[in-house]
Amino acid sequence: MRISELVERSGVPLATIKYYLREGLLMPGEASSATQASYGEDHVQRLALIRALTGVVGLSIQKTAEVIRLIERPRTDLFLTLGAAIGTLPPYAEDVPGENPRDYPLARTVLARHGQIYDPDYPAVGQLDRALAAASAAGFPIDDDRLDHYNAHVRAIAEYDIAHIPDESAQSAIEYAVLGTALYEPVIVALRRLAHQDLARHRFIADTAGT
Amino acid sequence: MRISELVERSGVPLATIKYYLREGLLMPGEASSATQASYGEDHVQRLALIRALTGVVGLSIQKTAEVIRLIERPRTDLFLTLGAAIGTLPPYAEDVPGENPRDYPLARTVLARHGQIYDPDYPAVGQLDRALAAASAAGFPIDDDRLDHYNAHVRAIAEYDIAHIPDESAQSAIEYAVLGTALYEPVIVALRRLAHQDLARHRFIADTAGT
DNA sequence: AATTATGGATAGTATCAGTATCTAATACGA
DNA sequence: TCGTATTAGATACTGATACTATCCATAATT
Structure with a gap:
């Protein structure tokens, strides 16, 4: 055309x-x-x-270009490609110059609790650390109990994702892994917001009825 | 000071x-x-x-101001306040002029399946619809099975959230509901990305060992 | 032949999130 | 009390981002 x-x-x-x-x-x-x-x-x-x-998803043009480059010319394997893709997703690390040996204590603690390995080179480790630190600083710290609940259910979701990676070709597996991670996030987030509203509605109605 | x-x-x-x-x-x-x-x-x-x-969270200064206004001067009840807060979160609806009687068929179908009420005035309904449409158009449609899995686990997370709303005061309940919805999203998303990497690592190692 | 469409290059614009500068008033240390 | 530093408040400026518009030469279409 x-x-x-x-x-x-x-x-x-x-x-x-x-x-x-x-x-x-x-x-x-x-x-x-x-x-x-x-x-x-x-x-x-x-x-x-x-x-x-x-x-x-809310990516910039630059980050979008990086993602597209990854699925067109992937790294040697799915794991590395997925890691690189996650590195393009917000929230971004702001490399403070001269503070290179970064460590993510909040994320490290959480991962230890959940028996996952801690590697500061996973972009998502820094992302988790920043998200936890931001919630804490804003006055809404996340306790272990909540994190355990969240992680149990999120892990179940991730297991479903990984179990459904297509195996026709390495190419389609990589596309699914990279884009599924990015494109399905807004769906998951929207579902949670909807559930909040649904549950809040019930609670509100109950409150009203009780008054 | x-x-x-x-x-x-x-x-x-x-x-x-x-x-x-x-x-x-x-x-x-x-x-x-x-x-x-x-x-x-x-x-x-x-x-x-x-x-x-x-x-x-990635909000603009304008949207951040809206959220702050909501927790300083909330709507009449938690449900309405929560709805207004969700309306400030991305992905945003782009009001096409002259196309006012909006309908969200994808979201409607999903909500019907899950027994939740469909109300196009919930901002999250439009957000879900847009997220589903975007994934589809990009070549990664989400089937019912996946949505059921996602929703079951997301709903469990949301139930935990709602069950832990503090009841000391209406003010603190509203702050928790609004900011917990927004501030915890990045945590959930980061946990999923980490789980993906963790699971991909296992799978990769298994593949390598098997070769 | 005249009109329209296209590729490619370049320049312009709107918005956003700060940053910087200036002024007049005040605080504070010597 | 003198002199320097700090502050509030107003206004102007900046750099990045994501387009948007214009121009030109060529080629397709009618």
Whole structure:
């Protein structure tokens, strides 16, 4: 299809598609002349992915480009690729210069409790540490009991995720692992918010009825 | 304490504190003269909250101001306040003008399956719908089985949250509900990412050993 | 032949989250 | 009490980000 059709199909403005092409998020179409190139379904889907990653997941264009690069040219194995992908997701570490031998005491304690290995090179370790520290500093520390509950259920979710990694090809496994981690997060978060509202509604109604 | 001490204690630059004051995120100190005001522990904690909400949760200054307004002057009840708070959290709805009678078919189906009521006025309903639509469009649709698994565990987490709402005062209940929803999300997400890496590591090692 | 569409390059814009500067008033130490 | 430092409050400036618009030369379409 021509680019005008790609604009229609994807709903993304022409100027923005050109911008994504410049930034390397979208692969070029197959050029048939100096002023014509043809695009396919893969371009439509890539644009949907870009919009999902920037819009719903909230990644910047730069981070989105990193994720796309990872699924196009993955690391040697799924584990490393997944680690690199997680490193692109917020909340980001702000590398304080001169404070390199970073340690994440809050995360370390939690991981020890749950029998998971502690490796400060996992990006998610720093992310967990920062999330715990922020909640504490804001006056809402998370105690061990709550963390145990959270982790038990989150682990069950993660086990489902990992158990359903497709095994047709390494490529599709990596895409699923990387994008499933990122794209399903907003779903999980939305489900929790909905459950909160549902439960709060019941409690509110009970309170009202009791008054 | 004077503002210079607040700068030290909080780690937030002076110019930034003044900015937060201007934007109404931070309450003014108690003025003792035209050029002096005194600040307390509540100011230190408020700054930590602002940094947590903007930095770790990823809210904009505007949205952070909305959340703070909600816990300072809540709606009539917890349920409404919680709903309003959830409305400030990403991913945001982009109000397409002239398309007001919004409906969220994906979310409606899911909620029906799980026996929760469908009300398009819950912000999280639109958020769920958008998250599901984005995953689908990007080529990673979520089937019912997965949603059932996710929802079962997420609901267990939410039940724990709601069961632990403090009942000393309506004020503290509202603060806990609003900020617990927002501040604990990054923790849950980080735990899932860690579990993914942990499980992928095992699987990778198994693969390597088997080869 | 005239109009329209495209690729590629470049420049411009809006928003956001601070940062910096300035002034007048005040605090505080010597 | 003099002189330096600090502060509140107002206003202006900055850098990054994510587009958006314009231009041109070429080529496709009618």
